[in-house]
Amino acid sequence: MSPSSATLTPSSRPRTATRSRRPRRSRDLWLGVTGVLIVLAGAETLSRTGIVNPDFLPPVTEMYASLFEMLGEGWFWEALWLTVRGWAIGLAAAMALGIVVGFVIGSSAFLRKFTNSTIEFLRPIPSVALIPLVILIFGTQPQSAFVLVVYAAFWQVLVQVLYGVADVDPVARDTARSYHFGPIRIARSVVYPTALPYIMTAFRLGAAVALILEITAELVIGVDGLGRELGVAQSSGAVPETYALVIVIGFIGVAVNLLVRLIERKALWWHPSVRSEQS
Amino acid sequence: MTITTLLSGRTAKAPEAPATDIALDLRNVQKTYDTPGRPEVEAIRNLDFRINRGELVCVVGPSGAGKTTLLRSIAGLLDLTAGEVVLDGNAVTGPPDGMAVVFQEYGRSLFPWMTVRQNIELPLKEKGVPKSERKAKVERALEEVSLTEAADQHPWQLSGGMQQRVAIARAVAFEPTVLLMDEPFAAVDAQTRAELEDLVRSLWQHLGVTVLFVTHDIDEAVYLGERVIVLSNRPTVLMEDVDVDLPAERDQLTTRSDARFGELRGHVYSLIQKAKAGHRPDEDQEA
Amino acid sequence: MTRYFKQAGYALGLPVILLTGWWVASAGSTNPFWPPLSTILEAFPTTWTMDRIVGDVLPSLARLGIGFGIAVVLGIVLGTAIGLSPTLRALSEPVLEFFRAVPPPVLVPIIALFAGYTGWLGKIITIALGCLWPILLNTVEGVRGLDPTLTDTAKSYRLSPWRRLVFVILPGASPRIFTGARQSLSIGVILMVISELFGANRGLGAAIVQFQRTFAIPQMWTGVILLGVIGVLLAMLFRLAENRMLAWYVGQRQIERGA
Numbered sequence: 001m002s003p004s005s006a007t008l009t010p011s012s013r014p015r016t017a018t019r020s021r022r023p024r025r026s027r028d029l030w031l032g033v034t035g036v037l038i039v040l041a042g043a044e045t046l047s048r049t050g051i052v053n054p055d056f057l058p059p060v061t062e063m064y065a066s067l068f069e070m071l072g073e074g075w076f077w078e079a080l081w082l083t084v085r086g087w088a089i090g091l092a093a094a095m096a097l098g099i100v101v102g103f104v105i106g107s108s109a110f111l112r113k114f115t116n117s118t119i120e121f122l123r124p125i126p127s128v129a130l131i132p133l134v135i136l137i138f139g140t141q142p143q144s145a146f147v148l149v150v151y152a153a154f155w156q157v158l159v160q161v162l163y164g165v166a167d168v169d170p171v172a173r174d175t176a177r178s179y180h181f182g183p184i185r186i187a188r189s190v191v192y193p194t195a196l197p198y199i200m201t202a203f204r205l206g207a208a209v210a211l212i213l214e215i216t217a218e219l220v221i222g223v224d225g226l227g228r229e230l231g232v233a234q235s236s237g238a239v240p241e242t243y244a245l246v247i248v249i250g251f252i253g254v255a256v257n258l259l260v261r262l263i264e265r266k267a268l269w270w271h272p273s274v275r276s277e278q279s
Numbered sequence: 280m281t282i283t284t285l286l287s288g289r290t291a292k293a294p295e296a297p298a299t300d301i302a303l304d305l306r307n308v309q310k311t312y313d314t315p316g317r318p319e320v321e322a323i324r325n326l327d328f329r330i331n332r333g334e335l336v337c338v339v340g341p342s343g344a345g346k347t348t349l350l351r352s353i354a355g356l357l358d359l360t361a362g363e364v365v366l367d368g369n370a371v372t373g374p375p376d377g378m379a380v381v382f383q384e385y386g387r388s389l390f391p392w393m394t395v396r397q398n399i400e401l402p403l404k405e406k407g408v409p410k411s412e413r414k415a416k417v418e419r420a421l422e423e424v425s426l427t428e429a430a431d432q433h434p435w436q437l438s439g440g441m442q443q444r445v446a447i448a449r450a451v452a453f454e455p456t457v458l459l460m461d462e463p464f465a466a467v468d469a470q471t472r473a474e475l476e477d478l479v480r481s482l483w484q485h486l487g488v489t490v491l492f493v494t495h496d497i498d499e500a501v502y503l504g505e506r507v508i509v510l511s512n513r514p515t516v517l518m519e520d521v522d523v524d525l526p527a528e529r530d531q532l533t534t535r536s537d538a539r540f541g542e543l544r545g546h547v548y549s550l551i552q553k554a555k556a557g558h559r560p561d562e563d564q565e566a
Numbered sequence: 567m568t569r570y571f572k573q574a575g576y577a578l579g580l581p582v583i584l585l586t587g588w589w590v591a592s593a594g595s596t597n598p599f600w601p602p603l604s605t606i607l608e609a610f611p612t613t614w615t616m617d618r619i620v621g622d623v624l625p626s627l628a629r630l631g632i633g634f635g636i637a638v639v640l641g642i643v644l645g646t647a648i649g650l651s652p653t654l655r656a657l658s659e660p661v662l663e664f665f666r667a668v669p670p671p672v673l674v675p676i677i678a679l680f681a682g683y684t685g686w687l688g689k690i691i692t693i694a695l696g697c698l699w700p701i702l703l704n705t706v707e708g709v710r711g712l713d714p715t716l717t718d719t720a721k722s723y724r725l726s727p728w729r730r731l732v733f734v735i736l737p738g739a740s741p742r743i744f745t746g747a748r749q750s751l752s753i754g755v756i757l758m759v760i761s762e763l764f765g766a767n768r769g770l771g772a773a774i775v776q777f778q779r780t781f782a783i784p785q786m787w788t789g790v791i792l793l794g795v796i797g798v799l800l801a802m803l804f805r806l807a808e809n810r811m812l813a814w815y816v817g818q819r820q821i822e823r824g825a
Contacts, residue, residue: 031653035658116576118580128756130790135778136786211669220763249668257663382715388715392738401723402725
């Protein structure tokens with residue numbers, strides 16, 4: 001909200017509005033970098049001075065040294081690929097299933113009421129409860145991870161899609177019907193745009209949950225992937241490698257978040273919530 | 280006590296003992312928005328006027344005249360570039376004691392997690408008013424705005440007009456020296472607006488509060504005020520301080536069809552038109 | 567009266583159909599992984615005796631409660647501080663974004679290094695750390711997103727910083743805080759189970775895994791079902807608490823939506 005606009009609305013906050021965006025953005029950037037440096041330096045000091053046992057917390061420099069070493073090794077990239085692949089396939093399946101089921105249930109009042117109690121009951125069931133089952137049936141094969149990922153992500157997607165379908169403005173839908181739009185055209189021009197922000201939210205929540213479950217499956221069950229390597233590193237006492245893997249997995253999480261935000265922005269550039277965020 | 284009062288020999292006044300009739304004093308107030316990387320925007324060039332205790336003064340001006348900037352500066356929510364606002368003898372540097380503000384967005388100024396009663400009570404709690412006295416003040420305020428039955432509801436359960444009445448009740452219960460109102464009825468329908476205008480006048484007469492009422496509605500300003508301060512466009516200066524010599528007893532029907540009302544209204548209207556066209560008294564004087 | 571029957575019908579219809587289907591489909595099953603539902607249900611009383619409930623289930627829930635509680639307090643305190651200070655926020659944003667993106671189970675090997683998983687400490691720390699991020703970040707967003715008119719009103723009535731915090735900022739941010747707490751609760755349950763798969767001897771998750779390893783399949787199923795039921799009950803409890811504390815918010819949204 002620039003002060004040079006014709007009217008100052010009462011809700012504008014002149015104190016902050018007087019700071020232009022460019023200096024503030026770069027100031028925030030510098031502060032952010034400083035924050036990261038503080039944490040890294042702090043961890044390094046704690047370790048090197050022995051305040052925290054270096055067997056448990058090796059110096060940050062050692063962690064990163066180990067990380068760079070890992071980057072040159074074949075097993076690392078193989079494991080990375082397997083993790084990402086498991087995540088992506090599980091997420092895609094959960095999205096597809098969730099969107100289809102969500103649209104079908106959401107478009108019928110009867111189905112919505114009929115399935116409501118079941119959904120509310122099944123949804124909070126922790127996916128980790130399935131771990132023993134899945135171990136029995138699939139062992140350490142990727143299908144174990146697939147089941148866990150899909151189960152957990154599906155509910156996130158389904159709930160959001162149901163919200164989205166329910167949120168369709170009745171006025172918009174009535175208008176469409178009064179112009180004799182067929183059901184498919186209504187779905188495309190009224191339901192879909194309303195539901196799209198919810199589908200993006202579903203994608204965001206589902207992606208995060210899918211990653212958590214994929215790593216869990218690898219760590220706990222032993223499905224091949226970075227999670228499994230992490231478990232192995234820790235139990236064999238390779239402490240810097242353990243941290244290095246944790247850092248890598250963290251960055252994967254960050255990458256997933258950024259990717260999701262990017263896609264959201266592209267798909268929803270027209271939506272007021274995204275537009276106001278950017279203003 | 281400011282440097283200016285020291286130098287001018289005026290005695291410092293204790294906040295509790297108003298020895299002067301001037302409730303609010305704007306002295307050469309100036310506000311410039313200085314954004315790095317952008318040209319300076321002079322919102323208010325010079326405003327200098329006084330409001331006496333117990334007066335009801337309205338402020339009108341063309342859009343963009345800086346009415347809200349002015350109000351926020353008086354309320355201590357905005358720093359001035361130059362000049363000062365003196366409330367009851369004390370310079371205003373932050374939200375001052377003894378001032379209550381009624382904002383235009385009544386819905387967003389009431390706390391939705393509290394009932395009407397709790398909303399009105401909160402500033403009194405902060406002021407340190409003892410419990411029994413608090414309850415009495417809240418009840419009286421509710422009666423003044425005719426909302427006693429709605430006391431235990433939540434603001435969002437009420438209509439827009441009722442919500443604004445809650446905001447007014449909250450300000451009134453606070454017993455401020457000066458009551459600031461920032462276009463409070465702009466977002467309310469015309470019928471409700473008429474009721475609320477009468478409510479403000481009756482509260483003002485019963486309780487003897489000093490009121491500064493900012494509005495864009497010329498009719499409203501003339502109907503309500505004893506004086507109407509007309510602002511120029513940006514950078515704002517005073518166009519004219521119009522004296523409203525209508526009788527003290529006013530009502531929507533007769534007053535508004537009164538001949539004098541029409542004259543005053545026409546005068547203010549033409550001032551505003553001149554202001555919109557860029558006519559400025561300070562340039563006039565230089566010419 | 568008929569309305570209640572109708573509601574009950576909707577609520578129970580599908581579950582009854584599914585359960586009956588499960589019962590029938592598994593009735594004569596000889597597959598070791600899918601015992602008949604009747605066998606599973608019979609195994610309940612013998613598996614989950616009072617001794618086991620006190621010795622396994624309650625400690626797990628207790629650890630979850632303590633860890634979650636720590637995360638809530640820490641998250642709200644830190645989140646409010648960061649939310650109110652633009653400087654703190656800019657400083658901490660990249661760091662928080664990174665820690666938030668780390669999948670919580672990954673904490674387990676790290677904490678295993680420090681505290682081990684044989685006692686309560688490691689498990690509680692894991693749950694607390696994992697639950698911290700959603701609450702902290704949502705509190706920051708909740709505090710930031712407060713309507714400036716509300717904070718202006720609070721300032722213009724000269725409310726003390728303490729009053730502003732307790733009566734304006736925290737209540738105003740509470741819808742977002744609850745959203746964060748809900749996410750944290752599901753993460754907490756996941757971590758409660760996972761933390762027991764690493765070297766614990768007593769606990770709900772540990773018991774289930776024990777059953778699985780010793781091929782006590784019907785018992786394992788009872789554990790899985792019990793875990794599911796506990797998840798559902800916790801969610802219900804949470805929603806009850808949320809509805810009570812956010813009654814004003816629900817009412818406000820309803821009216822806004824109807825308008």
